[in-house]
Each structure stands twice: as structure tokens, then as C-alpha cells.
Amino acid sequence: MPMTSRPTSRDVAREAGVSQSTVSLVLGGKWSGRVSPATVAAVHDAAERLGYRPNRAARSLRLGSTRTVLLVVPTLTAPFFGAVHDGAARVAARHGFGIVAYPWPETAGPADSPFAAPDEAIDGILASSLAEDAMSGFAGTPVVMLDSDPSAAAPTVVFGVEDGMRAIVTHLTGLGHRRFGHVASSIDQWTFHARGRALADAVAAVPGASLAREDGALDVAAAKDAAGRLLDRPERPTALVCDDDVMSAGAYKAARARGLEIPRDLSVTGFDDVLLATALEPELTTVRLPAGELGAAGMTALLELLEGGHPASRSLPGELVVRGSTGPVPVE
Numbered sequence: 428m429p430m431t432s433r434p435t436s437r438d439v440a441r442e443a444g445v446s447q448s449t450v451s452l453v454l455g456g457k458w459s460g461r462v463s464p465a466t467v468a469a470v471h472d473a474a475e476r477l478g479y480r481p482n483r484a485a486r487s488l489r490l491g492s493t494r495t496v497l498l499v500v501p502t503l504t505a506p507f508f509g510a511v512h513d514g515a516a517r518v519a520a521r522h523g524f525g526i527v528a529y530p531w532p533e534t535a536g537p538a539d540s541p542f543a544a545p546d547e548a549i550d551g552i553l554a555s556s557l558a559e560d561a562m563s564g565f566a567g568t569p570v571v572m573l574d575s576d577p578s579a580a581a582p583t584v585v586f587g588v589e590d591g592m593r594a595i596v597t598h599l600t601g602l603g604h605r606r607f608g609h610v611a612s613s614i615d616q617w618t619f620h621a622r623g624r625a626l627a628d629a630v631a632a633v634p635g636a637s638l639a640r641e642d643g644a645l646d647v648a649a650a651k652d653a654a655g656r657l658l659d660r661p662e663r664p665t666a667l668v669c670d671d672d673v674m675s676a677g678a679y680k681a682a683r684a685r686g687l688e689i690p691r692d693l694s695v696t697g698f699d700d701v702l703l704a705t706a707l708e709p710e711l712t713t714v715r716l717p718a719g720e721l722g723a724a725g726m727t728a729l730l731e732l733l734e735g736g737h738p739a740s741r742s743l744p745g746e747l748v749v750r751g752s753t754g755p756v757p758v759e
Contacts, residue, residue: 514722591714603756608657608664650677690754709751
């Protein structure tokens, strides 16, 4: 009579004529030196005939491992974090791990677990673009920080954002620009602090150069307002350096509201190189940050940590991508 319920390891044992513990040894891959090859073949044949599939959740509980990683990000709506997830998931899948994405805004304080018992639900955490103390509620859980303060106690994988800002200043000064405006993110994150410091230092090193800064939320409307305040100054900047590509879109809107043409009257740069950079017209000069590589490198480090290793912190280089939004300083 055909079976109407899902077969169990007991059914396999009965079919193969062996004990249930022998089935567990064989299907768990721990039979070598303990079970004969003929018995191994009999167990596999019985499992195949019955259509038996091991209960992975139960096996994970027995082994003390869920093979699940929590990816904590400030938001799920930004394309950048989608690419981080894709890179991490690609590496995780090769090692039999799954990833659960969990949004936790930087301003919300220490993150709460989405699980009733996080120590039983996840093996480790990837935390992207968050402060280390945001993970204080997960004490004891292995964690790797992404795009976060490299002085953290946890292993980190970051971008060389300082080099990216220096590359932008070198590019713009080569075009003759000396009056810079910084459309800066008001988000309290390591990456934006690092970008701001590097930009200020790079401009200060250029003879005769000046830098004005206006902060705003990381959205188009707030960036438009911040860029507008810079463009309304008596000594209007000839180049706006934006902390990210979304803020650059706001700078475009502020420029056009004032009758300024990009790049004839004003050069604009971004940071990240998300899809928006090539949707803008003219296309945006920006620093490309390999978000997928960040996720992949972070997952690789976390796997090493879970295996008892001590992964070294890493910095991934960005790349200046020059497009149509930057040009020679306008003649006055």
C-alpha cells in the first residue's frame, strides 16, 4: 500500500532491515568504519524507494547550528543594500547557508532580534552601515561589520571612501575648480564622517581652494534644499560634491531651478554608482563602490569566524567613474 504521510527515518530503517541509529549514521555521513558498505547501500536504496528527505530543521537543532545568517541593514529600499544582500547570499549558498534580511534604522538604537530566541535561530550576523553598539542586543553572536567604523572590535569590511573623495577632488581641481560645495548626509554613520573628513582635507591641500558644507537627509528633497543653500551663497561653488547619488539628484534639481546648466555652469559628483547615476541627464560622475563584493567579502569573513578563525579586517577600493556631469570651471 502506498504511504500517505511523509516517510520517517524509522520507515527507512524498517525498509532496509536496520536500526534507526544506523540510518542516522548513514544519512548523516558518519558511517565510515562503523557501518559496512553493503548496509550503506541498502539504507540509501530504501530512502530512495520511500522518497525520504531528512528534516533539515531537526538536524540543525541536533548539531547546534541553523546555517542561517541575519543581515541587518538601515533600510531595504536603497538599491545599495540589495546588492550587498546579493553578494552575501551568493557566498552563503555555496556553503549551505541562508540569509534573512532585517532592516534596522541607524537612529533606532540597539537592534531588537526578529526571533524569540536569536541564539537558536541564527549562527551569525552581518551588519551593514551601522554602529557597532547597534548590535549590543546580540551579545555572544558572531558578527562582521560592513561599511562601518574599522576601529570596531568585530571584524570589518569597509570601502576606501577616503581615497574616493580624494580622487573626486583631484579630478575637479584638474578641471580648474577651486570653489567646492559639499552636499553632506546628516546621517550619523562612519562612512559619511569619513567622506566629509577626506573631502575637507583634500580641498585644504589645494592652494586657493575653499569648501562650504550644507547637511541634509539622504533623500532628493532634502538634498535639493541643501544644494540650494550652497548655490545661493554670494561666492557660489562651481562644483558640488554629494555624499551619495540620491543626493546628487537633489543637486540637479536645485541647479535647474536656478537656471544653471550641468556641467557648463556647475559640476556635480556623487558617490556609490547606483543605477540612478546613469538615469540622470547628464550621467553622473561618481565613485563606484562594489556593494556586491562588500556582501561577499563580509560573508566570507563571517564563515571564517564561525569556523573558529580570526578574519582580518579588509578595505575594498572604490573607482572614480567620470561621466558627463563634470566639466571645466565656468569662465566668469
